[in-house]
Amino acid sequence: MLDTMTRDAAAHMLRRAEQQCRPIDPLIDAYPDLDISDAYAIQRANIAERLTAGVQVCGHKIGLSSPVMQQMMGVDEPDFGHLLTDMIIENGAAVDLSSLCHPRIEVEVAFVLGATLPRDCTPEDVLNATEYVCAAVELIDSRISNWRIGIIDTIADNASSGKFVLGPDRVPPDAVDLADVDAALYSGFGGRDVLVTRGSTSAVLGHPANAVAWLARTLSAYDVALEAGHVVLSGSCTRAVDVAKGDHFRAELAGLGEVFVEFV
Secondary structure, three states, X not given: OOOHHHHHHHHHHHHHHHHHOOOEOOHHHHOOOOOHHHHHHHHHHHHHHHHHOOOOEEEEEEEOOOHHHHHHXXXXXXXXXXXXXXHEEOOOOEEOHHHOOOOEEEEEEEEEEOOOOOOOOOHHHXXXXXXXXXXXXXXXXXXXXXXXXXXXXXXXXXXXXXXEEEOOOOEOOOXXXXXXXXXXXXXXXXXXXXXXXXXXXXXXXOXXXXXXXXXXXXXXXXXXXXXXXXXXXXXXXXXXXXXXXXXXXXXXXXXXXXXXXXXX
């Protein structure tokens, strides 16, 4: 575990990398004693800095929600990051790639809460408290060079967050079987789109509500609650896909609608 001064120095390195869009070497290389508690402290420090600038927390994101990704990172549970109001991209909007370092796109189910989740949250609590679910894409990003990340670096870097887009269709959580929703990502436009990757919500801890319940219980240890109005990105249903200038994407989740985004 690091002292406060060293944590602050690491947080500043990540903050400067984001501001300048100039990725840095892995933090674990500079600070070999970094542990997961340090990483979350660094994440919170940078979120606090953003809040002083007038940005607000509008929800949370869950990462490493599939067993395969957890195995790759050498962990046995997901991680989480914060969603901020300046991360929101309107459906169909163009994203300026110069504002990001190494963006990739993922297809997810977003939960928009109608009530605060309890500390001992269950998947049933999640479904009962959810106002609606919708299709979403997350633009993950890394301030670490070439995505050379382990669990410590990604947590410190706000779970490799970037931007996110919510689809327009607001679907009651009991209107679809969220345990097995087909997800697809297409590239192209004008009727000439090509399938890039396909997946299912079953990859998200067996059911996305399981992931949201895990997040609510985990945040309770920090005296943080998932509140009414908050957005929760429950974890990727597909592999992450690199994006480049000129790309157009359409994400589709069966029964939940579509999301569009392009990059300039």
